[in-house]
Amino acid sequence: MIERSIHKLKVIFSDRVIRGRILFILGAFVVFRLLAAIPIPGVNRAALEQFFTNNQFLGLLNIFSGGGLSSLSIVMLGVGPYITASIIMQLATVIFPKVKAMYTEEGEAGRTKFISISRALTVPLAVLQSVAFLTLLESQGIVSSLSPFAFAVNVALVTGGSLFLMWIGELITEFGIGNGVSLIIFAGIVSGLPSGISQALFTASAANIPAYLGFLVLGLVVIFLVVMVSEAERSIPIHYARATRGQGGTAPTYMPIRLLQAGVMPIIFALSLLLLPQMVLTGLTTFGVDGVRGILDAYTAFSANPYAHGAVYFILVVMFTYFYTSITFEPKRVADNLQKSGAFVPGVRPGRETENYIALVVNRITLPGAVFLGLVAVIPFIIQGITGITAILIGGTALLIVVNVVLDLIRKIDAQASLREY
Numbered sequence: 001m002i003e004r005s006i007h008k009l010k011v012i013f014s015d016r017v018i019r020g021r022i023l024f025i026l027g028a029f030v031v032f033r034l035l036a037a038i039p040i041p042g043v044n045r046a047a048l049e050q051f052f053t054n055n056q057f058l059g060l061l062n063i064f065s066g067g068g069l070s071s072l073s074i075v076m077l078g079v080g081p082y083i084t085a086s087i088i089m090q091l092a093t094v095i096f097p098k099v100k101a102m103y104t105e106e107g108e109a110g111r112t113k114f115i116s117i118s119r120a121l122t123v124p125l126a127v128l129q130s131v132a133f134l135t136l137l138e139s140q141g142i143v144s145s146l147s148p149f150a151f152a153v154n155v156a157l158v159t160g161g162s163l164f165l166m167w168i169g170e171l172i173t174e175f176g177i178g179n180g181v182s183l184i185i186f187a188g189i190v191s192g193l194p195s196g197i198s199q200a201l202f203t204a205s206a207a208n209i210p211a212y213l214g215f216l217v218l219g220l221v222v223i224f225l226v227v228m229v230s231e232a233e234r235s236i237p238i239h240y241a242r243a244t245r246g247q248g249g250t251a252p253t254y255m256p257i258r259l260l261q262a263g264v265m266p267i268i269f270a271l272s273l274l275l276l277p278q279m280v281l282t283g284l285t286t287f288g289v290d291g292v293r294g295i296l297d298a299y300t301a302f303s304a305n306p307y308a309h310g311a312v313y314f315i316l317v318v319m320f321t322y323f324y325t326s327i328t329f330e331p332k333r334v335a336d337n338l339q340k341s342g343a344f345v346p347g348v349r350p351g352r353e354t355e356n357y358i359a360l361v362v363n364r365i366t367l368p369g370a371v372f373l374g375l376v377a378v379i380p381f382i383i384q385g386i387t388g389i390t391a392i393l394i395g396g397t398a399l400l401i402v403v404n405v406v407l408d409l410i411r412k413i414d415a416q417a418s419l420r421e422y
Contacts (some may be wrong), residue, residue, distance in 0.1 A: 018177075018416050025176040028168050029187045035075045035161060036188070040154050042144035043072045070192075072137070075161035077129055078188065079181050082166040083272050085121040089114060090327060104330065122166055123159070129279065130158040136282055177416060178409045182264055186405040189398045215383075219399060222376055226403045229372050232259040234365045236358070240343045255334075257362060259369040262324035264404035266370070267377060269324070270316035278303060310381030314374040321370035322363075331359040376400060 012018050048070075069076045093100040102110040134154055137143040146154065165184060172180030235254040281296040303309050335355035344350050348357045377400060 012413060012417050015417070018413070021175065021177045021416070022413075025172055025178075025183065028172050028176065028180075029183075032075070032165065032168060032184060032187055033191060035164070036071065036073045036191075038074050039072050040074055040076070040143070040157055041150070042146060044142050044144065047140065047142045048072060072143070073161070074157045075165050076133070076158055077126060077162040079162070079165050079169055079184055080272065081126040081129055081162050082118070082122045082169070082181065083268060084125050084276060085118045087269055087272055088121060089118045090323070093327065094323075103327070119166065122163065126159040126162040127155065130155045130162075132279065132282065134158070177412050178405070179263075179265075182268070182401070182405045182408070185268070186402055189402055218379075218383075222379065222399065223403055225372075226376060226400065227407060229369060230258075230260050230263075230404065230407045232369075233257060234259070234361060236361060237346055238338065238343050239346055240341070255338075257329075257358075257365060259365050260321075260373065261329050261362070261366065261369075262321045263408050264401050265324050266317050266320035266373060267400055267404070269320040270313055270377070273316055274303075274309070274313060306381040310378040313381065314378045317374040317377050318370040321373055322366055325362065325366050329362060331355045331362065334358055373400075 012022075069078070089099070093103050099114075103114045104110075106113070134143060134151065138145060138151075143154075166181075169180030169184050172178070172183055174180075176183070233256040235256050238253050238255050240253065278296070278299055281292055281299060284292040285296050332355050335351065335358060338344065338354060339350045345354055345357060348354050
């Protein structure tokens with residue numbers, strides 16, 4: 001096993017294409033972190049730190065900005081608007097049959113058009129979020145009062161920063177390895193680890209040491225379980241027809257189906273959907289819209305209740321796991337490919353019956369995977385309800401995202417290495 005891993009590493013570092021893709025990802029990370037260090041004009045640092053203290057909503061939102069929100073950088077929105085646009089478009093596939101047909105039946109051209117619409121939708125969403133955030137920050141004294149022209153310049157800077165990150169994410173997906181949007185979020189989380197760990201060590205007292213050790217052990221257990229479940233798969237036996245010296249025969253093999261087909265995306269989608277109402281309501285309240293303050297207070301109270309918020313979060317994670325799996329894994333396409341290559345599932349007729357069988361297997365194994373992902377996601381909410389520490393909630397969400405992104409990246413690098421090896 002060790003020799004095999006060493007051989008894989010040699011293949012990875014010796015292959016020019018894989019090495020170039022990895023270097024491209026690292027270069028994109030450097031550009032992203034440089035942009036995250038450039039603040040917008042007129043930021044009051046002291047007021048900003050006080051505003052972020054124990055603010056769970058902004059802490060979760062800061063995850064999606066890749067740490068750019070905590071410094072009010074020009075990429076303070078991160079890839080949030082693009083994620084929201086993607087959610088809206090994917091929900092549209094359920095509501096509008098034409099959108100679903102465009103995504104599933106028109107092939108590569110339809111998917112390209114689908115992505116183009118998502119990009120176009122990102123622009124107004126980024127503008128609206130920029131205006132809402134800057135207005136809120138200005139009302140809190142975090143950003144100095146600006147003239148209409150200076151305010152418009154800030155809106156253009158923040159909107160442009162979000163669109164630039166969207167473009168970087170797509171470049172990573174095309175020229176790097178893995179999902180670019182997930183990797184940008186991952187880079188932002190990892191970049192904040194040194195300061196977070198040092199702050200925890202310097203502020204920890206002797207009485208809190210057992211609690212921190214307990215959280216560390218729990219985190220390691222969660223990482224172990226996430227790795228195990230993410231690597232788990234259900235193998236469907238497949239036979240390929242072949243001719244051996246004029247006689248018919250079959251060559252047996254199997255088709256692996258992962259327990260968690262959706263990876264980290266259900267967590268990102270569920271959190272985005274939970275943050276969106278508070279973001280919109282905060283913006284409307286800032287603009288002085290009547291009747292919104294009461295709704296915002298009610299939603300803020302709901303968000304502060306770890307059990308109610310955690311229950312909704314669990315349901316959304318399970319729903320989005322099924323939803324994203326149904327979009328990314330198409331049993332009909334798999335069944336058609338098997339039939340075209342002369343393969344079949346023993347005891348199942350090719351064509352429609354194979355499609356139904358594969359769909360049944362995927363639905364069955366998605367349920368335990370979705371429930372596990374939901375339970376792991378709400379563990380920090382339970383701990384928050386017991387201990388009252390909101391930082392654990394943010395850390396637990398970040399931990400889930402980091403582990404899933406790393407596993408997905410390792411899996412895809414290994415696939416690239418295997419391709420070059422053979």
